[in-house]
Amino acid sequence: MNIILLAPEDWLDENTVCLDGHRHAHIRGVLKAGMGDALRVGLLGGLRGCGTVIQLSDTHTHLEVELVDPPLPRHPCGLILALPRPKMLRRVFRTAAEMGVAHLYLINSVRVEKSYWQSPLLQPDRVDAALTAGLERAGDTVLPQVHLHPRFKPFIEDQLPGLIGSSACWIAHPGAPEALATQSGQGLIILGPEGGFVSYEVELAQSMGAQPVRLSDRILSVDTAVTAALSQSAISN
DSSP states (O other), rough: OOEEEEGGGGBBSEEEEEEOOOHHHHIIIOOOOOOOOOEEEETTTOOOEEEEEEEESSSSSEEEEEEEEEEOOSSSSEEEEEEEOOOHHHHHHHHHTTTTTTEEEEEOTTTTTTGGOOOOSSSHHHHHHHHHHHHHHTTOOOOOOEEEEOHHHHHHIIIIHHHTTTTTTEOOTTSSSSSSOOOOOOEEEEEOOTOOOOOOHHHHHHHHEEOOOOOOSSOOOOHHHHHHHHHHHHHOO
């Protein structure tokens, strides 16, 4: 945990917060903070800054807080991802938060199992927990917005053109002549499921303005592809 995230209900007054639970345990057990120590803190969805320990007990930590720094910059690209299997989903959420993705769209595909949409990991509290873990690692405060679209064709035909607007859109497809790493500008990256999108799905996305690109000459797992795509597009910008 590289930042202690604060919620509105933590405030005792305009300058002081009271923390318990896993944040208190982390401050005492991992950071081993004592009276007067300064910790990196941030308001969830807001500013970052410093929290000074002013009181410690067995169950609570009180911090005097000063928030002056803005959140870290957002990633230049949004991510559209065919819903991965549940065991990968938590890692994808954390990675999206760590990389500063503003919007994550989870979509359907022929190769997405219907049962994936019933995963408890898609419940709002579980999504927020995974995203928050990514923020705590990255030292950021702004959660990605997660959008669920369980029907592929309506999303691509009805939603994608408006999301693209005047920006770029790339769809990862093995063997594409252009590499994502050579592209620049803000936009959207579309990543498929294990086994990739079927030809119809790629062609439909292309007809709506998506440009096929390759991430690598290797076949990547979904969670690795997410990291590779976000890293390549961040460097190219």
